[in-house]
Amino acid sequence: DNMVFAELYIEQFNMLLIDKKDPTAAYKYITKIMLERGAEDSELLTWIARNIAENEDIPVINRKMDFALNTATTALTYARSKTDPKYLSTIAFVHFKNGDIDKAIEWQRKAYFSAREKDKEPYKFDLISYKTQKQHVDAGE
Known part of the structure; x- marks a missing residue:
């Protein structure tokens, strides 16, 4: 089920970014997921973009809005x-x-x-x- 996997990917990203305070590993991880899954699950990319943009637990310094915007526009290119x-x-x-x-x-x-x-x-x-x-x-x- 794509929804379950999406939640797990985002949870893992948040854990690396927020709990482990390792933005390099977090964005590297989520980029890998995007490259592997984005074309077949473009909606996943919208959830990633929204999480980065709105998750209040993400410290401002680690909130890459350019990454979120790129993820959202990439989702649109993959959309049917x-x-x-x-x-x-x-x-x-x-x-x-x-x-x-x-x-x-x-x-x-x-x-x-x-x-x-x-x-x-x-x-x-x-x-x-x-x-x-x-x-x-x-x-x-």
Whole structure:
């Protein structure tokens, strides 16, 4: 089951990065997993990207947002559909967590418009959330 393996890979990555405080080994390990599994399990790459971007236990100094973004965009290249909103929204999420709200809005808008009508709601929610955050930033809050 891909989901079980994905959780194990991410758990191992987090253990190396957070518990063992060995970012070199952690990113080397997860890069190996990505190279071995990414093409056949592109969704795994979205989970890795999101983990790096949002896991609050990862020290800022070891949070490689460029790596997370590269992982998210690589996932999209492997995706069956280049307009799959799950992948587009992951790229948006990483941009958002990296403080690039304009790019987050751009990618989340793509995700929203790519989603089927019955699936649009969570993408709309995130898009509104990003736009609201941008208004706060633009207002200097």
